[in-house]
Amino acid sequence: MTSRVDPGRRRFSPARLLIYAVLILAAAYYLLPLYVMLVTSFKTLEQISNGSLLSLPSPFTTQGWLDAWGTACTGVDCSGLHRYFWNSVAFTLPAVLISTGVGALNGYILTKWRFRGSELFFGLLLVGTFVPFQMFLLPMAWTLGRIGLANSIAGLILVHSVYGIAFTTLFCRNYYVNVPDELVKAARVDGAGFFTIFWRIILPLSVPILMVSLIWQFTQIWNDFLFGIVFTSGSQHPITVALNNLVNTSSTGIKRYNVDMAAAMITALPTFIVYIIAGRYFVRGLTAGAVKG
Template identity: 65%
Template sequence: MTIGRAFIYAALLLFALYFLFPIYVMLATSFKSLDQLAQGDLLTLPTHWTFAPWVKAWSQACTGVRCDGMQPFFMNSVKMVIPAVLLSSAVGAFNGYVLTHWRFRGADALFTMLLVGCFIPFQAILLPMARLEGMLGVSNTITGLVIVHVVYGIAFTTMFFRNFYVSVPAELVKAARIDGAGFFTIFTRIMMPISLPIFMVCLIWQFTQIWNDFLFGVVFSGVDSMPITVALNNLVNTSTGVKEYNVDMAGAIIAALPTLLVYVVAGRYFVRGLTAGAVKG
């Protein structure tokens, strides 16, 4: 153990503690009673652990004019994020396959335009998307939110899959064509089975982006279709009754648990998938 290595470990430990400190405060506060919070000490552990704030945040807390907790909005987010993630990943896989192994005139220009779509700010598409949803009759619905996230996520998923499929040898596709395999057969029998790492990247990326989104949720959702991020904002900013910071912290943790679970389960595939297309061949 050299002095330089010891300094590196100490710096990493310091940064880790700095990063984890807010999480500790949230967890400790969520298990405290209002009486202990009234003492003004957020850093100490609860003297009497209670799950009442969690129960209230889930099923009883007021989120604006409704007082049925975050449960219905949690389910709204589940109904929104699952189809949006799967559809955007599937379309991105198909686009990446076409742009790499079934090239056509203008393929590079199309891919460039898709890349430009990755850098378009959310605010720029609010009015056009609102008009489109009005024409389709899906305004203020979960279906409308799914469409928004699928459309906005296609650029990212296409980029991920295109960069991954570039590393797949072209000879493999040519051999399949010689053997009589067609467009969809090559896609489903060859490309899809080897795409698990990049699929996990897209799933994690899209799930995190969609679940944590607030702007699209507050603009395109209705009273009965609000995602959990909008409900959390309403919970924290509600002026009904006594301000309960323990319930607010419990609600914030409930809103963050799904993304944390996804990273714990599939996080090991994330870096592997991102670097899979870094070297061709």
């Protein structure tokens, strides 16, 4: 008579328990800096100086977050992040949408509407992904000055959109290779045009790779420091530059670690939210174009 293995015993076998224990320890080790930042942001300066790094806030205070956000600040010299947070929102969202939209359109053209020299065109775009962005600083600065967009949010939108198109085109082109050509041919026979096919057929199939492009671009653009500090100044700075200025300056000469940690959390929060909302599409979109068939 065949014996059956108890499902509960299989589920909690020593090997499986060891794997979970290792994973939990690795996750705890990885999340420890985040924990330290979070609890420190809610402590007073006295507790930070005299207490333990891992201890919970006692008393619990949100003053560090209020000072980091700068709700009570007015004027150009305000040290809070609220003004610069909205600067980053103002150029990040348009740049992400423009670069992702143009990249999707380029990928569609390069796979389903090939033209003479399309492979050369794609090769040149591919080269753009390997060029260090430091090499774009002088040409971009000259261009922004010539067209009147220097030191402006619109200038940052243009810079990040142009620089991101090479990456989003690469993502979308590799994804659209796996979309059957018969779908496009059938739509042409039915009388659908270039944009109708793109809007009605290609885009509905593109959710995973569009999410990859959106997450990639949002993370790169929001966290960018170099373009922000080179192409803007003063009140036009993005939040990353403002965070650097806040952490490295103090009007009292006292290092306010609670404010610094809260400011870092505020800066990182939008990318964290984006990954939570759209992260499940990320791996699916990255692997969709890895194997054909």
